[in-house]
Amino acid sequence: MDGASVTPRVTAxxxxxxxxxxxxxxxxxxxxxxxxxxxxxxxxxFFTLMLGVWFADISWLNDFVRGQLAYxxxxxxxxxxxxxxxxxxxxxxxxxxxKKALVWGxxxxxxxxxxxxxAGFGFAVLIAGFVAAFWVDKRMFARYGMPEWLVALRGRxxxxxVLMLSATVVGANLRS
Numbered sequence: 001m002d003g004a005s006v007t008p009r010v011t012a013x014x015x016x017x018x019x020x021x022x023x024x025x026x027x028x029x030x031x032x033x034x035x036x037x038x039x040x041x042x043x044x045x046f047f048t049l050m051l052g053v054w055f056a057d058i059s060w061l062n063d064f065v066r067g068q069l070a071y072x073x074x075x076x077x078x079x080x081x082x083x084x085x086x087x088x089x090x091x092x093x094x095x096x097x098x099k100k101a102l103v104w105g106x107x108x109x110x111x112x113x114x115x116x117x118x119a120g121f122g123f124a125v126l127i128a129g130f131v132a133a134f135w136v137d138k139r140m141f142a143r144y145g146m147p148e149w150l151v152a153l154r155g156r157x158x159x160x161x162v163l164m165l166s167a168t169v170v171g172a173n174l175r176s
Contacts, residue, residue, distance in 0.1 A: 032149050039157050045071045046164040053171040061175055068168045072126045073112040075161070079133045080108035086144040097143055104140070108133050123169045127162050134158040 049071065052064035083105040087098050111129035115122040137154050 032147070032153070035150070036153060039153055042075065043157065043160050043164070046161055050164045050168045050171065053168050053175070058175060061172060065168065065172050068165065069115065069122055069126065072123075072130075072161070072165060073115060076112040076126060076129045076133065077109040079130075079137070080105045082137070083140065086140075086146070090144055093143060097140075101140060101144075104136050123165055127165050130158050130161050130165075 046068065049064050049068040053061060053068070056064060083101045087093060087101045087105070090098075093101070108129055111125065111132070115125040115129070118125050134154055138151055141151050141154075
């Protein structure tokens with residue numbers, strides 16, 4: 001087979017997939033064990049960096065604080081991408097919800113980036129971003145056809161992240 005004859009078939013396959021998708025979850029995603037394991041594993045850097053702020057030699061304090069802020073920025077940005085992916089696969093979503101989801105999809109990245117601009121308040125901006133992301137996820141995940149357990153998981157992860165970011169700020173202020 002030459003490349004010219006494969007391309008139309010591949011294009012037709014993806015067009016057919018896009019037309020028949022009705023916003024149902026990938027059946028492999030219904031097995032929530034891996035999602036939970038990866039979600040909680042994602043807390044390990046938050047926890048490790050928080051411990052570093054509290055217990056490492058004071059000469060390392062700024063490195064742990066910067067590392068915590070950087071990791072929080074990465075994770076908050078990731079949370080916006082979920083909405084882009086969901087909207088791209090969900091052809092039954094009304095136009096207004098599609099537009100809202102696409103706009104929101106870039107918003108966590110902008111919030112995360114802006115946390116670098118607010119000298120002493122970067123962590124407050126980041127924490128507000130995580131809370132806002134969960135608030136939006138709670139409202140939009142059902143519209144995407146995502147399972148209820150995912151909202152509960154996001155809630156637990158958000159609480160843990162907010163507590164560890166807060167503990168990082170407290171530790172840094174007490175030790176500096």
